[in-house]
Amino acid sequence: MNGKKLTPGNRATDEPKPVPKGDCGKLTSGSIPQHFRSMAVPIAIGMVFSTLYAVIDTFYAGLISTDAQAGLVIASQVFMLLIALGFGLSTAMGALIGNALGEKMSTDARQLACQGIVFGMGTSIIISAVGYFYSADILSVISKPGAYQDAAIDYLQLLLLGAIAFLLAFGANGILQAQGNMKAMQRAQVWAFFANLGLNPLFIFGIPNIVPAMGFTGIAVSTLVSQSGVLVYVLYRVFKSDLMIGATRALFLPKFKDNMTILTQALPSSFSIIVMMLAGIVVQFFLKEFGANAVAGFGVALRLEQLLLLPAFGLTGSLLPIAAQNFGAGNYDRVREATRYCLKVGCVLMVGAMVIIWLVGGGAISLFTSDPEVIRYGIGYLRVDSIILPVYVALFTINSVFQAFKKPIWSVWIGIYRQGIGVALFSYIGIVYLQLGVFGIWFGIVTSVITGLILSLFLVERIARKEIGGLLFTKHKQS
Numbered sequence: 503m504n505g506k507k508l509t510p511g512n513r514a515t516d517e518p519k520p521v522p523k524g525d526c527g528k529l530t531s532g533s534i535p536q537h538f539r540s541m542a543v544p545i546a547i548g549m550v551f552s553t554l555y556a557v558i559d560t561f562y563a564g565l566i567s568t569d570a571q572a573g574l575v576i577a578s579q580v581f582m583l584l585i586a587l588g589f590g591l592s593t594a595m596g597a598l599i600g601n602a603l604g605e606k607m608s609t610d611a612r613q614l615a616c617q618g619i620v621f622g623m624g625t626s627i628i629i630s631a632v633g634y635f636y637s638a639d640i641l642s643v644i645s646k647p648g649a650y651q652d653a654a655i656d657y658l659q660l661l662l663l664g665a666i667a668f669l670l671a672f673g674a675n676g677i678l679q680a681q682g683n684m685k686a687m688q689r690a691q692v693w694a695f696f697a698n699l700g701l702n703p704l705f706i707f708g709i710p711n712i713v714p715a716m717g718f719t720g721i722a723v724s725t726l727v728s729q730s731g732v733l734v735y736v737l738y739r740v741f742k743s744d745l746m747i748g749a750t751r752a753l754f755l756p757k758f759k760d761n762m763t764i765l766t767q768a769l770p771s772s773f774s775i776i777v778m779m780l781a782g783i784v785v786q787f788f789l790k791e792f793g794a795n796a797v798a799g800f801g802v803a804l805r806l807e808q809l810l811l812l813p814a815f816g817l818t819g820s821l822l823p824i825a826a827q828n829f830g831a832g833n834y835d836r837v838r839e840a841t842r843y844c845l846k847v848g849c850v851l852m853v854g855a856m857v858i859i860w861l862v863g864g865g866a867i868s869l870f871t872s873d874p875e876v877i878r879y880g881i882g883y884l885r886v887d888s889i890i891l892p893v894y895v896a897l898f899t900i901n902s903v904f905q906a907f908k909k910p911i912w913s914v915w916i917g918i919y920r921q922g923i924g925v926a927l928f929s930y931i932g933i934v935y936l937q938l939g940v941f942g943i944w945f946g947i948v949t950s951v952i953t954g955l956i957l958s959l960f961l962v963e964r965i966a967r968k969e970i971g972g973l974l975f976t977k978h979k980q981s
Contacts, residue, residue, distance in 0.1 A: 528682055529827040530604055534840050538820050538847070541684040546816030548688030551695040553808045555728075557870075558695070559721050560805050562702045564798075564870050570718045571871070572645075572794040573653030575801030579782040580640050580654075581661050584633040587625055588672035590772030591618060593822065594764050595676030597905045599745070600823045603680065604830025612745055615677045616753035617760040619740075621768075622673040624756075626666035633662045644786035650794050657722050664726040667733040674736040678743065679823050686739035690732040697728040770910035773917070781921035781947075788929050788943050792879075796940055799879025802870045806863070807884060810855035811894060817848045818898035825906035834970035841903055841973055848895035859888040879940060886944040890951050897951070900958045907969050916958050924950025 529537055556578070563574040595618045602611035637658045645651040675687045704713060705720030716723060740746060789796045821844045828836040867880040897920075901913045928949040932942025959974070966973030 529600075529824045530831040530833055530836070534824065534836060534843055537682075537824055538817065538840075538843065541679075541682060541820035541823070542813075542816035544684035544688040544816075545819045546812050548684070548691040549812045549815050550809070551688075551691040553805065553812060555691070555695045555698050557805050557809070558699055558702060559725070560802060561870055562706060562721060563718065564802075566706070566718055567649075568794055568798050568871070568873060568876065569648070569650040570653050571801065572650040572797040573657060573718070574721065575797055575804075576641060576645055576650075576786055577654035577658040577661070579786065580637065580644075581633075581658055583640075583776060583780070583783070584629055584637075584662065585626075585665055585668050586776045587629065587768060587772045588622070588669035590768035590770070591622055591625075591669065591673040591764070592676035592679075593905050593910070594618070594767035595673055596680045596822050597826050597908055597910075598763065598767055599677060599680035600826030600906070601830035601908065603745075604827035608745070611680075612749055613753055613757075614760060614764065615740070615745055616749055617757055618673050618677060618764055619670065619737075620754055620756050621761050621764050622670040623666065626669040629669065630662050630665040633665065634659055637662065644783055644790060645797075646790055648794075650797070653718050656719060660719060660722040661725060664729060667726070667729040671729070671733040671736050674733075674740045677740050677745065678736070679819070680826070681743060681745055682823055683739070683743065684820070686736055687732075690735045693735070694728040694732045697731060698724050701727055767908065767910065770914045773914040781925045781950075784922065784925045784929065785943060785947070788933065788946075789940070792940050795873060795875040796879045798871065798873075799867075799876040800883055802867055802876065803863075803880035803883045806866050806880075807859075807887060810858060811852075811891070813851040813855075814848050814891075814895045814898055817844050817851075818895070818902045820844075821899060821902040822905050825903060829906050829970070837903075837906070837970055838973055841899060844899050844902075845896060845974075848899065849892040852891035852895050855891050856888045859884050863888075882941065883944055886941070886948060890948050893951050893955050896955055897958055900962045903962055903966070903973065907965060909965055909969075912961050912965065916954055916961065919957060920950050920954030924953060 559574060559578075560571060563571040595615065598614050599611045602608070602614065638655050641651060641654050641658065645654060671687075671690075678684075678686050701724035702721060705716050705723045706718070707720075708715030741749075785800065786797065789800055821840055824840045825837050828834070828840070863884045864877065864881045867877050867884070871877060897916075900916075904910050904913045925946050927946070929943045929946025932938045932945035934942075936942055936945070938945055963973055
């Protein structure tokens with residue numbers, strides 16, 4: 503027995519089809535470290551520019567006012583909450599198509615890819631409509647009436663008009679990553695960054711008699727234009743990939759069974775992102791009592807921390823297709839090897855990131871604001887959270903393993919505890935009972951992350967013993 507299972511949506515009567523030449527299925531052989539290098543670097547580079555993209559927005563918002571900067575922070579978090587299904591669609595495509603390619607079921611992989619595109623288009627329309635009408639109500643929970651709340655509402659409602667660009671690009675990127683192609687999104691994000699860099703000042707300040715000055719709204723318009731370009735390019739690469747050879751119009755007709763398969767895989771991942779965004783909502787709920795300076799300081803610090811976490815995102819993003827293809831192929835020793843390699847390298851990198859935060863964190867925050875209170879809040883968060891950067895790596899790794907096993911629901915339960923219940927409970931304890939002030943919120947974040955990792959390790963090892971004979975603590979011979 504090699505433990506192979508049919509991919510959801512596969513028909514029992516399907517005969518295995520040969521995988522097209524190219525990137526499809528290549529991760530089931532060869533050097534594991536080499537696969538990580540070839541994929542993690544493009545992922546990290548793409549995410550560097552994606553994060554710098556957000557950093558640029560934060561910088562220009564700071565030039566307008568602290569209220570604009572705070573409004574951008576909370577609006578961005580709510581927007582990511584509303585389009586969380588896009589993240590779920592990306593991981594669903596990576597896991598389902600990766601498993602199918604590992605099992606040499608290229609026909610099913612192609613059909614799932616086509617249906618994923620259809621799924622993304624339909625859901626984006628629904629999310630845009632719902633989000634537009636309820637965005638003000640959501641923002642009122644995490645902000646107080648005033649200039650920064652008004653700025654957030656205007657920004658969010660405009661951004662929601664282009665939700666399809668984000669949702670569909672995420673899904674298309676998942677199709678490419680399942681084939682081992684990490685470079686397409688990298689290139690798209692690089693070009694989007696430079697486009698945003700130029701379009702932000704153009705739309706914010708305008709050109710007399712040519713382009714009207716839009717102020718804070720210009721940041722949202724710049725995002726809509728540049729992210730539409732990302733969507734066009736990534737979709738182009740999908741249709742040029744080996745997987746889509748032989749795709750017909752009939753494959754794009756909505757199929758209930760395949761869409762349910764995708765939804766079943768995507769929802770848990772989406773809920774994981776929603777829960778992750780919920781942590782930001784919870785933090786903002788507590789921070790609003792400390793004013794706009796605290797909100798802005800946390801937002802700037804969070805952008806900088808995300809830059810330092812990019813190597814971890816690259817590594818764990820690479821783990822998903824590697825583990826998914828090898829799990830589908832029954833190469834369980836390679837699943838274990840890839841997971842352990844990801845953890846080892848990621849933790850080393852995060853120790854280096856911790857040193858960087860303590861050496862230059864304060865100076866980096868001062869590049870975005872001259873307000874001493876904003877700087878003080880930002881430095882406080884960065885230094886406290888730096889101690890758990892390796893813990894984040896371990897959590898991201900475990901989430902990728904759950905996806906590869908097609909058990910994403912466990913990431914949801916862990917996330918509900920860590921990023922919902924834990925953050926709220928421990929932040930409340932830190933503020934109300936320990937009287938730590940804003941430091942009580944940082945205490946809540948750290949405590950919830952550490953206890954979340956303990957829970958994650960227990961669950962992933964228990965599931966791995968059933969699926970592949972063990973993951974981190976058990977050596978098991980390939981069967």
